Amino acid sequence: MFDLQFAPVIASLPALLQGLWLTVKLSFIAIVCGASLGLIVAMLRSMAPPKLRWPANIYVELIRNTPFLVQLYIIFFGLPSFGVKVTAVEAGLLAMTINLGAYSTEIFRAGIDSIHRSQIEAAQALALTPLQIFRHIVLKPAVQKVWPSLVSQFVLIMLTSSVCSFISVEELSGAANTIQSATFRSFETYIIAGLMYLALAIVLKVGLFAAGSYIFGRRTRKPLLPASAMTSPILKDAQS
């Protein structure tokens, strides 16, 4: 039934790897820019009075309820009619950034909202500056709380980058399209491409979770007593 021949695909592996490298670059830039955009919008939204939160909400809802492909088309085909020329790669990057920006705004918002008001009041009582409060009291615990959702969203945007092949960006899917039309080994080509995406997704997920536990540390409280006191055998018994 199946007559799989991987040899022609193996022969064009360099082109596929080149596509993979472009996917990695696109995803990396989009994740850095998109997450920063999301953080900024979520920050501004949280500082704005409730009546002025609608622009951020509209941005989030508009992007989250329309397909990435259509956003990409609007940027790539629509912007030139306003005299803004963008290359396919630029359009792809812009669309990915705007797309991830909306999703991460929503994720950061959930994190920021989860910080209890009393935490901020306590920080104010300790005379921390607004910037210090935001950084240490709001941002770090908020990001820590939503880190798993953020990681899933980063993986999703990496997978979404495949849609950029629609506007002839030669990332992994684009390279696979080119190879399959040259070798006529479509099924085999997409199996290899699929495995590459899978490997990338797993590496990204595992790597980001490891980075998360490195940055935020384990969720254990520091002991109330200094470390030297812990060596006392009596206290050790009392602790256990």
Next chain:
Amino acid sequence: MIRDFGLQEFWFLITATRWTLVLTIAASILGGILGLIVALARVSVFPWLRATAAAYITVVQGIPALILLFLSYYGLSKAGYDLSPIVAASISLSIYASGYLGDIWRGAIQSVPLQQWEASTSLALTRGQQYRHIILPQSIRIALPPTVGFLVQLVKNTSVVSIVGVVELARSGQLINNATFQPFRVFIVVATIYFAICYPLSVASKHFEVKFNAYRAS
């Protein structure tokens, strides 16, 4: 001759929308059945079945919907089935949906407290009865908001099947654009139609979430 984007073109987009809806409905029914099997396998008492389901979820969630589409499109034709693009597209979207729905529903099943299992076991219920009368009624309530939320993703992802020649909403927008050369106007209209489908689903998902949380708090 370059056509203008008029009522006729708008109507073409609206009629193409039905294929977007057909694909969504087909994928949510078939994907839902597959997803339920995956979810039940994921919480099965047999370790090998759990591992298989976990691997399936990892693979489906680690591969773009676009590649899944190509794999089923070319894979099925290689296997000797000459399927129309719309059928191949429905199958690939179902596989895509099953990977995500299976994971959502696994979480919903696992979030039913263990005591419920123990209590129903002590009442000598069989595993099938436990699922039917005890576990699933409770997990449906938990699973409803994320499931409706996922439908939004599904509607949006039907747009990628335009590449295999299914004239759904995104593809029809492209065709109209090729005839009118008014990309901005055309794709804004296309985006608006998608929004009109997705936004009510998003609102419903949020509504269920609030309702469920209120239930939990009381």
